[in-house]
Amino acid sequence: MELKMGYVILYVDDLVKTKHFYGDLLGLELRGEYGSYIEYNTGSTILSMNTRAGGREVTNLPIPDGLRKEQTFELGFVTKDVPGVVEKLRVAGVSILMEPMEKPWGQTVAYVEDPDGHYIEICTPMG
Template identity: 65%
Template sequence: MNLKMRYVILYVADQEKSKRFYKDILGLPVRGEHGTYIEFETGSTILAINTRDSVKEITGLPIPENNSSQTFEIGFVVDDVKGTIESLRKRDVEILVEPIEKPWGQVVAYVADPDGHYIEICSSLD
């Protein structure tokens, strides 16, 4: 089996609010829009959003109405974690964890998107 991660889809409550966050605040280019489904360029993996109602209809899966518990995070590597966090703070993004250097040398911080999804902003390990 040869699996390759191609995309991640976040289920959101408010498509326009989430689109503004990822496009205008984080600066991710929109790759494509198909109704309630929007894809953003992030490098080798596509980040997409879709409304919970649409996902329920398309998949038939039981999708919760909100993020009642966090079971994952998405991570973005940046050159300057502290500078990125300060820029996001000025745009009223909720900062969950201030930048901290981990024992392995990586600097990490956490923010939340409009639906409360955890987003790690971190330095590269390369």
């Protein structure tokens, strides 16, 4: 049996803020919008969002309301210009969690958070 990552769904509070962050600021291409559910092309994996209420309705899972600061995952976006992306986000008022820095293995990495507090890594390609 072979598995591959098809999509990731983030549950969010405000689709307008979410679309501004991922579409306008990060420049991802909107793939589709279906009520409270949206999808972005990111290469081979689709990044999706749904409102918390919409997610509960579709899945019957106990998706909590409100911002959660105990994140246990991050989304990574690869670019050759980490400082440029971070500066664009800073100017737009996005919270910068870690300024761009070069890691011992040579990769430049920075962290920001999206409107719902999800950790977003902005990094250069590996190797």
